[in-house]
Amino acid sequence: MTKDLKIFQEKLSERLLELDLEKEPKELYEPIHYTLSLGGKRMRPILAFMGYLCSKEDWEKIIDPALAIELFHNFTLIHDDIMDEAPLRRGEPTVYKKWNKDIAILSGDVLMVMAYDLLMRADYSDFKYLLRLFNQCAIEVCEGQQLDMNFEEKASVSEADYIEMIRLKTAVLLGFSLELGGLLGGMTKEESQHLRDFGVNIGIGFQLKDDLLDVYGDAQKFGKQVGGDIIANKKTLLLIKAIELAEGKQKLDLHNLLADKDIDPVKKVREMKAIYADLNIEAIAEKAMNDHFEKGFDQLNDLEKREYNLQPLREFTEALIARDH
Amino acid sequence: MTKDLKIFQEKLSERLLELDLEKEPKELYEPIHYTLSLGGKRMRPILAFMGYLCSKEDWEKIIDPALAIELFHNFTLIHDDIMDEAPLRRGEPTVYKKWNKDIAILSGDVLMVMAYDLLMRADYSDFKYLLRLFNQCAIEVCEGQQLDMNFEEKASVSEADYIEMIRLKTAVLLGFSLELGGLLGGMTKEESQHLRDFGVNIGIGFQLKDDLLDVYGDAQKFGKQVGGDIIANKKTLLLIKAIELAEGKQKLDLHNLLADKDIDPVKKVREMKAIYADLNIEAIAEKAMNDHFEKGFDQLNDLEKREYNLQPLREFTEALIARDH
Numbered sequence: 001m002t003k004d005l006k007i008f009q010e011k012l013s014e015r016l017l018e019l020d021l022e023k024e025p026k027e028l029y030e031p032i033h034y035t036l037s038l039g040g041k042r043m044r045p046i047l048a049f050m051g052y053l054c055s056k057e058d059w060e061k062i063i064d065p066a067l068a069i070e071l072f073h074n075f076t077l078i079h080d081d082i083m084d085e086a087p088l089r090r091g092e093p094t095v096y097k098k099w100n101k102d103i104a105i106l107s108g109d110v111l112m113v114m115a116y117d118l119l120m121r122a123d124y125s126d127f128k129y130l131l132r133l134f135n136q137c138a139i140e141v142c143e144g145q146q147l148d149m150n151f152e153e154k155a156s157v158s159e160a161d162y163i164e165m166i167r168l169k170t171a172v173l174l175g176f177s178l179e180l181g182g183l184l185g186g187m188t189k190e191e192s193q194h195l196r197d198f199g200v201n202i203g204i205g206f207q208l209k210d211d212l213l214d215v216y217g218d219a220q221k222f223g224k225q226v227g228g229d230i231i232a233n234k235k236t237l238l239l240i241k242a243i244e245l246a247e248g249k250q251k252l253d254l255h256n257l258l259a260d261k262d263i264d265p266v267k268k269v270r271e272m273k274a275i276y277a278d279l280n281i282e283a284i285a286e287k288a289m290n291d292h293f294e295k296g297f298d299q300l301n302d303l304e305k306r307e308y309n310l311q312p313l314r315e316f317t318e319a320l321i322a323r324d325h
Numbered sequence: 326m327t328k329d330l331k332i333f334q335e336k337l338s339e340r341l342l343e344l345d346l347e348k349e350p351k352e353l354y355e356p357i358h359y360t361l362s363l364g365g366k367r368m369r370p371i372l373a374f375m376g377y378l379c380s381k382e383d384w385e386k387i388i389d390p391a392l393a394i395e396l397f398h399n400f401t402l403i404h405d406d407i408m409d410e411a412p413l414r415r416g417e418p419t420v421y422k423k424w425n426k427d428i429a430i431l432s433g434d435v436l437m438v439m440a441y442d443l444l445m446r447a448d449y450s451d452f453k454y455l456l457r458l459f460n461q462c463a464i465e466v467c468e469g470q471q472l473d474m475n476f477e478e479k480a481s482v483s484e485a486d487y488i489e490m491i492r493l494k495t496a497v498l499l500g501f502s503l504e505l506g507g508l509l510g511g512m513t514k515e516e517s518q519h520l521r522d523f524g525v526n527i528g529i530g531f532q533l534k535d536d537l538l539d540v541y542g543d544a545q546k547f548g549k550q551v552g553g554d555i556i557a558n559k560k561t562l563l564l565i566k567a568i569e570l571a572e573g574k575q576k577l578d579l580h581n582l583l584a585d586k587d588i589d590p591v592k593k594v595r596e597m598k599a600i601y602a603d604l605n606i607e608a609i610a611e612k613a614m615n616d617h618f619e620k621g622f623d624q625l626n627d628l629e630k631r632e633y634n635l636q637p638l639r640e641f642t643e644a645l646i647a648r649d650h
Binding site for chain 2: 106
């Protein structure tokens, strides 16, 4: 499987290099080339392959529509990085930092149109159906980003609000990737919807896993600062549950920790983790994560009965679930 | 004709109000509703009707795809206003001023996806062809905006560069509007390309007319400050030709006028107009404008022979050409 992944990634990168990006005005196309060259796991197009592999083997045939999702994803990253004032992406300066905000807005816009152009290369009888799904998903991703920004300003966010936000911001695109692959492989629309629902639930689980790894991951394997979310007061499910469950003196301590802007970050992480430990937050978040993974896999039962080959998809997903970084 | 225009505009506004914009998160949908309610001439969807009316009468049938262009146009305005730091649009605060840059980026993105969604409602056998034209046009509009920003930094811009910039930034979308209408009305692809080429040339002419009106228009009719382009050192065709043609002392005077940041605006406009008068700039720009109008109308000859009804299109265009504000 790891070997296959490498082949997928290489083919995807190869095909990305074939896109005509040596165009004028270079202020517009250089940032696009830069962004697409930064690499990444290419998880979304690979999920499209996984959806396709349930029925067919010649996954190379859907590289272009699979890459449409990668381009769309990168468009959202370029725009999100402006809004989040993020200096780095995959260890390199973000477009908005390396060039400027105007160029990031406009090259993002072009990337989005290019995504539509690649999606058009899908060989599917009801193309408007694909487009409708893609549009729906694109709008939901934008809604998720807006909710995420709203949450930063909000004093309290519920568990349900948080799950809905990550569903929109990250999970629906994973769901669409699988659904697209399923449809292009020849599954019916209804069957492919099971793939989508699988992907959405797994996607929510992945985000919860990211939240957990940010606090409990191995710093060396994780590749970024452990505790970053705690330091930034990020309203992850862990913090949301802690705010919900803390009482008495602990509640006071928690609010002081969140309000103290001068606190040493190491101390802040240590003290927050102590509160999380008292409130059993890790187990609560793990349960929420596993519930979504389970709900996801339930969606595959129906497909299993219809003799699709779900092995590659299962293996790929289980490897992602087992990752510790 | 004026009566018809009003009917078109009313129907378009009516249909825009039927779009479902009472959605959450409201931070995303309120700016879209606001933008679409600001009005405007709705020139692009009306051009689509004009293309359609060459063959058929029931223009109401293409309201949705025609509005796709209006939504796309408004998406570009919302993003351009961030880049241009424009405080006002149609006399009201821009989205980026009324809300903020992040909301302007994201609500613009959603508007663009909504444009694709409306385009999908086109009843046309080769939908992918429409989509390809739309994508091409969308990318060109972005390229035009980038060129426009580049020109601000450039010491010298040639006449050809300027014409190419306005072709991309504003004219191709007018061309696409007509082409879309032509195709939906039943014209062949080749015939509709004539409509596009007509629209592109007329569109370049319109922009040159705007540049002329900004200097020579009647302040009261024009509705905005006459000489705004001169005050802002905007590289319109008028200034480009003046820089190209000025010699000796006049050249020095011109460069001093451009460099003097403390000059009284009224004096600057008066002195620049004196230079323009000496160099015959008004006539030169008018000739460039009329050349493009003529080149545009030439495209209609072929269609005329095929017994399309070009009367509404001709009347509409001639009214726009004759406008003095």
